[in-house]
Amino acid sequence: MDRYSRQILFKKIGEEGQKEIAKKHALILGVGALGTHTSETLARAGVRKLTIIDRDYVEMSNLQRQHLFTEEDALKKWPKAEAAKKRLQQINSEVDIEAIVAQADAALVERIIEDVDLLIDGTDNFETRFLMNDIAHKYNIPYIFGSCVGSFGMAFTIIPGETPCLQCLLKKLPLQGQTCDTVGIIAPTVQMVTAHQSAEALKILSGNRDTVRKTFVSFDLWDNEYVSLKTGALKDKACLSCGEDCTYPFLQADANTKVAVLCGRDAVQIRPAEGESLLLEQLAERWRSAGYEVGGNPFLLSIVKEGRSLVFFKDGRALVHGTKNLDEARRIYHSLIG
Amino acid sequence: MDRYSRQILFKKIGEEGQKEIAKKHALILGVGALGTHTSETLARAGVRKLTIIDRDYVEMSNLQRQHLFTEEDALKKWPKAEAAKKRLQQINSEVDIEAIVAQADAALVERIIEDVDLLIDGTDNFETRFLMNDIAHKYNIPYIFGSCVGSFGMAFTIIPGETPCLQCLLKKLPLQGQTCDTVGIIAPTVQMVTAHQSAEALKILSGNRDTVRKTFVSFDLWDNEYVSLKTGALKDKACLSCGEDCTYPFLQADANTKVAVLCGRDAVQIRPAEGESLLLEQLAERWRSAGYEVGGNPFLLSIVKEGRSLVFFKDGRALVHGTKNLDEARRIYHSLIG
Amino acid sequence: MNKILLFAHLKEQAGSSNLTFDVSGKTVRELRDYLESETDLGSLAGIMIAINEEFATDETVINEEDVIALIPPVSGG
């Protein structure tokens, strides 16, 4: 136990807390910027098991903020979950690391959820976050939300039955077009979010539920701002994810974004849940200011990214031309929309 | 430049800021918990050169919070500066990494300071911090202070000629006995300090001095506290490190802690600067609560650590028995006293 | 008067990190409509709104001197 001695000396954890941590299994959805940081911290802290899920592979543009990955991982286009696992095992061979290279959908997550003690947000889109939120409430597992862009970030710990859930806070899927691909990100923003996520994770995993932060934290590191906001007023008894008659809408297949190859064409159609609408003018402005050429008319926008031509419709639908690969289309779509 | 694309998309940095970062040289004193985090972030961000200085080697108990290091580094007792360099080069081969395995004293730092643009605090003791503070003011280089213990941390950016200096803030060397070896540390505390240090570093290195944080940040992640404190009132015109008639006292050889092998004995004596006195009762209480056996009388304390028997005197002196190795003695001394 | 703190892209939209308006007496829902018509913030659908460091529902009524924060949920990670 010498390797955890400094964590055991911290009285709020101690020998007892360390024993608890060593029994626990955390599931981290997404090992990009947030997920590489939290998985490294929890592996170093000595959890029993970490499951990491990611559909993506390592690229050079990830290295600026995604820990665990090296130039070699990017050159070999190593899947992120596998590249992370390789490094995590060098850091702590005592931890059982399960790497899953796949889209985290309801079927997959429900299959592996059984002995999971904690869900940690490492994703880059709200669709997967709402899925995690429903999983958390259906199986009564704490879920630590985090997200960031630019120098701005946020974190909140959701405890089923106590706090409002992500659905209570946001009401519906935000489609703001604020992603790391459109407005950029600096690494310290990621680290500030994950410092909060990891501290909350250690509280929960070591059996210190009473010290879990009850406020929603939001900050801007460049503008030197930090706010800590109470959330109680937003808890909604009628919420379909955490309320009295909850149905876990994001676990139902037809609630999620639908992705399908278009019949007879080299193109994929993506259709978001719940008929979300897009604010085309705002999206166009944001993409242009990020350096993209954006075409279109009042009814649709067109943009080229990674050699693929995309068309976005007002009703939220998008077509990704030049591919039949559903995962690639989905990835490019989310890199522009969030 | 694709690898820095997300940082360039962040408008406050942009193409111009990235070009500035790529010209800069940062000196990080100490690559333990803080220094491994900030050096990784700056290597990923694409600085021209990083110089890292550390006197220590990697041990298993470091892995819980010190990024960059693996089990293999600990098993081989690799020097921290060299182990960090090895990993940083895998992360970004474009950055020039200079690793120096040595005690950072005034002579060494003054020899290499010439083209350094920024000093970053990665040390674990205030003696080295006061040295950095004097270097910063003598050579007019910004210095980003950081420190932490338990779930409590602090960060402050010192700009010579503008802000108060570390000497103005603290007046004299604190000898509180609050170290990671006595009260422990959790990794998220480190990450919260380094998120602040790295954000300030990116502002300074990218040419955005106007957005540098002017307040001293202090937080407790376990107790969910965060304060941001104005410092202007503490700027002292008579300060010997930054005032009108400054003498840079910590650059003068006899101002520093003196370490010497005791004549004819297998023991090292350590004598701190300025005849600091120790509060023996408080130290004894803290060490006992950290699990050490502490003996002594009203005039001295005795304690065994890492197989060495140490005696601490009220006037600040300590004897480390069973060794003639000055660096080992100094390391054990600072691990107990800070 | 009410100080309105802006976060993330809203600062750029407004060209400032905060705004000052007298919106006391309005509900949060009315505040959204008001700011959408009176400022360059654009659509505030989906923006989270806090009053005096506490998230508010659409029905919450704003008082004099209340400090309001507009927090856009961002998706990056």
Next chain:
Amino acid sequence: MNKILLFAHLKEQAGSSNLTFDVSGKTVRELRDYLESETDLGSLAGIMIAINEEFATDETVINEEDVIALIPPVSGG
């Protein structure tokens, strides 16, 4: 009355994360002496003291309702 916020090991010393005393009219130097004799905080030499989110010198005089923070410089890293 004055609220006194404690950080790091001072919380353990006091057995609480904050204290309440009426110390208005005292200087910061007098506050140190007072707390050393009236509480279990131990020596406050070297502890940084802020009043209303602003560090204060030994000569600063404390007013009614001022919020005081005691920040111990810690050395870890």
